[in-house]
Amino acid sequence: MARLVALVLFGASFLLPSSQALEKQPASDYHARRFALGKALHGGVAILFAAEEPALDFDPYRQDSDFYYLTGWNEPGAALLIVGPANEPERPGQAAHSHEYKEILFFPTRNLRTETYTGAKMDAASPGVARATGVDNVEPMTNLAGDLNKLIADDRRVAFNVWVQPGAKAAESLLGFTATTLGASVPASHDVITLTMPLREVKDQGEIDLLKKASTASIAAQHEMMKSVKPGVTERTIAGKMTAVWYEQGCERPSYAPIVGTGVNSTTLHYSANAATIEDGDVVVVDAACEYSMYASDITRTVPANGRFTARQREIYNIVLEAQKAAIDAFVAGKSKINDFQHRDPDSLDVAVYNYINTHGKDLHGEPLGKYWLHGLGHMLGIDVHDPAQYPAVLKPGMVFTIEPGVYIPEEKIGVRIECNFLVLPDGKLLDLDADLPHTAEEVEAAMHK
Numbered sequence: 001m002a003r004l005v006a007l008v009l010f011g012a013s014f015l016l017p018s019s020q021a022l023e024k025q026p027a028s029d030y031h032a033r034r035f036a037l038g039k040a041l042h043g044g045v046a047i048l049f050a051a052e053e054p055a056l057d058f059d060p061y062r063q064d065s066d067f068y069y070l071t072g073w074n075e076p077g078a079a080l081l082i083v084g085p086a087n088e089p090e091r092p093g094q095a096a097h098s099h100e101y102k103e104i105l106f107f108p109t110r111n112l113r114t115e116t117y118t119g120a121k122m123d124a125a126s127p128g129v130a131r132a133t134g135v136d137n138v139e140p141m142t143n144l145a146g147d148l149n150k151l152i153a154d155d156r157r158v159a160f161n162v163w164v165q166p167g168a169k170a171a172e173s174l175l176g177f178t179a180t181t182l183g184a185s186v187p188a189s190h191d192v193i194t195l196t197m198p199l200r201e202v203k204d205q206g207e208i209d210l211l212k213k214a215s216t217a218s219i220a221a222q223h224e225m226m227k228s229v230k231p232g233v234t235e236r237t238i239a240g241k242m243t244a245v246w247y248e249q250g251c252e253r254p255s256y257a258p259i260v261g262t263g264v265n266s267t268t269l270h271y272s273a274n275a276a277t278i279e280d281g282d283v284v285v286v287d288a289a290c291e292y293s294m295y296a297s298d299i300t301r302t303v304p305a306n307g308r309f310t311a312r313q314r315e316i317y318n319i320v321l322e323a324q325k326a327a328i329d330a331f332v333a334g335k336s337k338i339n340d341f342q343h344r345d346p347d348s349l350d351v352a353v354y355n356y357i358n359t360h361g362k363d364l365h366g367e368p369l370g371k372y373w374l375h376g377l378g379h380m381l382g383i384d385v386h387d388p389a390q391y392p393a394v395l396k397p398g399m400v401f402t403i404e405p406g407v408y409i410p411e412e413k414i415g416v417r418i419e420c421n422f423l424v425l426p427d428g429k430l431l432d433l434d435a436d437l438p439h440t441a442e443e444v445e446a447a448m449h450k
Helices: 002-013 027-041 065-071 112-118 129-133 141-154 156-160 169-182 193-201 205-228 235-248 263-267 311-330 349-358 441-448
Strands: 045-049 079-083 102-107 137-140 162-164 189-191 259-262 283-287 290-292 300-304 400-403 406-409 414-417 420-424 430-432
Touching: 027 045, 027 065, 027 079, 027 102, 027 193, 045 065, 045 141, 045 169, 065 079, 065 193, 079 141, 102 141, 129 137, 137 141, 141 156, 141 169, 156 162, 162 169, 189 193, 205 235, 205 290, 205 300, 205 420, 205 441, 235 259, 235 283, 259 263, 263 283, 263 406, 263 414, 283 414, 300 311, 300 414, 300 441, 311 349, 311 400, 311 406, 311 414, 311 441
Parallel strands: 045 162, 102 137, 162 189
Antiparallel strands: 045 079, 079 102, 259 283, 283 300, 400 420, 406 414, 420 430
């Protein structure tokens, strides 16, 4: 009993849970996002679950992206219920909904034994929990099913307007229990990502600040890479040096498995074994960046192993660089798109890039280089390194995205990719978030000889 009391006192005094290790935005920012989602529900209900806790400490914990976007909460086991406000009928002739907006964060009961291994957590009874979460109401997880059942019992139409994460087992269990309890069919659920995706596409100023910090740390690691790449050094050594810089900069993890590809490995798009040794005469593609407080960067640079590009490597490098510039020059906010894979839309930046690559330079057989660009031009960036979007995506102020043309020629063991992160400013201009990193072949060579 004495040991149990001690554990309880320890947990109660631990008022700054693991979620505070991240740099969070003001509580009002998360509340505004929840309310925006609530309005999109039109009287429906959204239920989102936090990511499950990994087995002990064998795997690092990362919160579900949508759950974090809406709450800023970084502990496992929680659930969020949002009831959308509605006082208009869904269709002519129907009675109006009368729901008011409501938000509840549900916490599981604390497991004091497990917390001796994983650290203290909060529950609905923890002192300061309302202040720590910033959510209007905090309840124990045991209340979730009952609260949902009451909402549906009061208005059966809610059962057809429930929004959850796709494939979430906890949501399936909850809805099955609700059907059993109410003696009705399982409530018809919808994919909540279709509602959170448009909200997440445009970043607020707090998100932009965090993305800039992720870029700053990623740039520092890319500088370290340029000083460290030499013949005889392993790809894994380079990845390790970059990882150390990210942690020194206060980042919690890489945004994705670091890609350090030398020689023919430079032509494999998502090569991540990092098992080869860099050889004199190689080019090395380094696609590696980090997350800062859940927000991701995504940067790629291509460098010569010995610090000097050969004439052929420089030719390919400059074609890729100029293709990127072609996309930047063609950009028009509110009109330009990315990831038109068929290269048919005149407003697509992919078209500008493909046309440049395909009309500049040849392969060893005299053929155009367009067929050696193997992927889309870019993607949205945010809490996920590939933030959700419906492609081809129209690029608007507040969006952050990548422009990453590449040419990959296995026959010549030359792969070149240059990837930069861009913010669309309110005036429609582009801000390169990694402008402080070498871009041109000459700048790369100079950085490698410092």
